[in-house]
Amino acid sequence: MAxxxxxxxxxxxxxxxxxxxxxxxxxxxxxxxxxxSAALHDARDGTLxxxxxxxxxxxxxxxxxxxxxxxxxxxxxxxxxxxxxxPPDPMSGEWPPKKEGPSVALIWTLAxxxxxxxxxxxxxxxPGGLFRSEDRGESWQLVESLWNEPSRPKWMGVxxxxxxxxxxxxDPRDSDRVTVAISTGxxxxxxxxxxxxxxxxxxxxxxxxxxxxxxxPLSQDVHRMAACAVRPETVWVQHHNGIFxxxxxxLNFTxxxxxxxxxxxxxxxxxxxxxxxxxxxxxxxxxxxxxxxxRMVVTRTDDGGESFRAFSDGLPQENCFxxxxxxxxxxxxxxxxxxMGSTTGNLWVGSxxxxxxxxxxGFLPPIYQVSWGxxx
Amino acid sequence: xxxxxxxxxLTRHLACPDADAPGATVAEVLEAVFAxxxxxxGYLLDDQGRVRKHVNIFxxxxxxxxxDGLSDPVAEGDEIFVFQALSGG
Numbered sequence: 200m201a202x203x204x205x206x207x208x209x210x211x212x213x214x215x216x217x218x219x220x221x222x223x224x225x226x227x228x229x230x231x232x233x234x235x236s237a238a239l240h241d242a243r244d245g246t247l248x249x250x251x252x253x254x255x256x257x258x259x260x261x262x263x264x265x266x267x268x269x270x271x272x273x274x275x276x277x278x279x280x281x282x283x284x285x286p287p288d289p290m291s292g293e294w295p296p297k298k299e300g301p302s303v304a305l306i307w308t309l310a311x312x313x314x315x316x317x318x319x320x321x322x323x324x325x326p327g328g329l330f331r332s333e334d335r336g337e338s339w340q341l342v343e344s345l346w347n348e349p350s351r352p353k354w355m356g357v358x359x360x361x362x363x364x365x366x367x368x369x370d371p372r373d374s375d376r377v378t379v380a381i382s383t384g385x386x387x388x389x390x391x392x393x394x395x396x397x398x399x400x401x402x403x404x405x406x407x408x409x410x411x412x413x414x415x416p417l418s419q420d421v422h423r424m425a426a427c428a429v430r431p432e433t434v435w436v437q438h439h440n441g442i443f444x445x446x447x448x449x450l451n452f453t454x455x456x457x458x459x460x461x462x463x464x465x466x467x468x469x470x471x472x473x474x475x476x477x478x479x480x481x482x483x484x485x486x487x488x489x490x491x492x493x494r495m496v497v498t499r500t501d502d503g504g505e506s507f508r509a510f511s512d513g514l515p516q517e518n519c520f521x522x523x524x525x526x527x528x529x530x531x532x533x534x535x536x537x538x539m540g541s542t543t544g545n546l547w548v549g550s551x552x553x554x555x556x557x558x559x560x561g562f563l564p565p566i567y568q569v570s571w572g573x574x575x
Numbered sequence: 576x577x578x579x580x581x582x583x584x585l586t587r588h589l590a591c592p593d594a595d596a597p598g599a600t601v602a603e604v605l606e607a608v609f610a611x612x613x614x615x616x617g618y619l620l621d622d623q624g625r626v627r628k629h630v631n632i633f634x635x636x637x638x639x640x641x642x643d644g645l646s647d648p649v650a651e652g653d654e655i656f657v658f659q660a661l662s663g664g
Contacts, residue, residue, distance in 0.1 A: 253588070253618075254629060255584075255627065255629040255630060255659045255660070256585070256588060256617075256618040256619075256627065256630070256659075257617055257618060257621060257627055259588075259617075272588075272589075272614065275617065277617070277622040278622040278623070279622075280622060280623050280624050281623060297643055298623050298624070298625055298643040298644065299623075300622070300623040301622065301623070302621035302622035302623055302625070303622060
């Protein structure tokens with residue numbers, strides 16, 4: 200199987216394939232000019248999915264059976280239309296009355312539904328809905344139990360105007376056990392494929408909230424959540440104000456106190472076989488959101504967060520403004536390489552457990568997601 | 576019958592030739608068009624059936640007033656234009 204690397208960017212889906220001498224070459228551009236908000240290579244059947252944010256014309260989902268050469272538009276997740284329209288306001292005389300009701304503004308993440316659920320795909324959206332397809336995106340159902348959760352009015356839009364779901368983790372041992380994270384609306388767990396939900400995410404701390412809400416699980420600004428494949432109880436979170444680790448599947452978290460260049464960042468990648476190993480890309484927080492001291496580094500812990508090593512080999516070490524978003528760091532299936540893409544349009548591949556990095560391409564559009572694929 | 580035409584930018588994504596369609600309101604005319612081109616609905620209207628924020632619909636030379644309900648009346652021989660506001664970089 201040959202590795203393929205996809206970059207979902209502001210201006211299309213870029214596909215890289217191995218070239219001569221270990222280099223990567225751009226070998227396909229799909230949806231040129233269109234923002235691609237998420238990409239998924241489904242290893243179960245080799246299908247490639249691309250979520251588009253057309254702006255003027257809404258959110259779309261496309262599917263490719265041939266590695267991105269040809270695409271078919273399939274259904275996009277959508278909220279049901281609320282038929283009741285409010286009556287005109289007799290006091291203001293305003294006409295016409297405005298229709299309330301949600302509309303999907305962004306597909307933020309796509310996740311395959313487990314080895315024993317072929318065809319099941321999860322989509323996390325803005326606003327913070329979770330949608331499930333059982334037919335490879337031909338149709339979608341809103342997971343109403345979570346959307347109708349009584350606490351949802353307390354969820355906050357901190358990234359976009361509305362809260363958004365960015366992380367969907369399917370337990371490799373039980374495909375109906377799914378853990379999701381919402382910015383900002385907490386970490387939630389279902390044991391029955393979305394029939395019912397339990398609020399997880401205890402133990403995290405959000406400094407920008409008022410004191411009595413700082414530890415409220417609903418108020419946690421999880422930026423990205425990742426779990427170890429062989430030990431899904433180990434869950435890593437890159438949070439707005441720190442790094443947290445759970446050893447019980449995300450129910451309870453412990454704050455990681457070890458010093459790294461910064462505890463702020465957006466992304467995390469978990470090693471699939473080593474529960475104590477995870478990667479982060481630190482940045483300067485809040486109003487800056489750039490690489491620390493103009494130097495790009497990737498940090499790795501191998502001891503569950505007791506300590507971190509910072510790696511800079513192959514990464515820019517001066518005048519660097521790169522920021523790596525939530526879905527901008529991904530480990531390949533064999534845990535041999537990491538891919539990393541930045542908002543300033545740089546794309547790297549990391550080897551030796553993230554100790555060495557090779558610059559694949561620069562001058563790209565802002566990169567929203569990197570996604571590994573494979574083809575025969 | 577009203578004559579309805581669409582921005583050329585839509586043709587990047589799907590075919591939507593000019594059409595003559597029946598209907599006493601914009602909603603009815605669009606429904607007649609969507610019957611033959613169901614994928615077009617999601618490009619023009621959001622999940623709640625509202626005109627998407629950066630899509631504009633004119634009847635002759637007047638922008639429609641009811642972007643949420645599309646109840647603006649359409650007369651025989653009216654021309655409806657669907658276009659977009661290009662923006663961003």
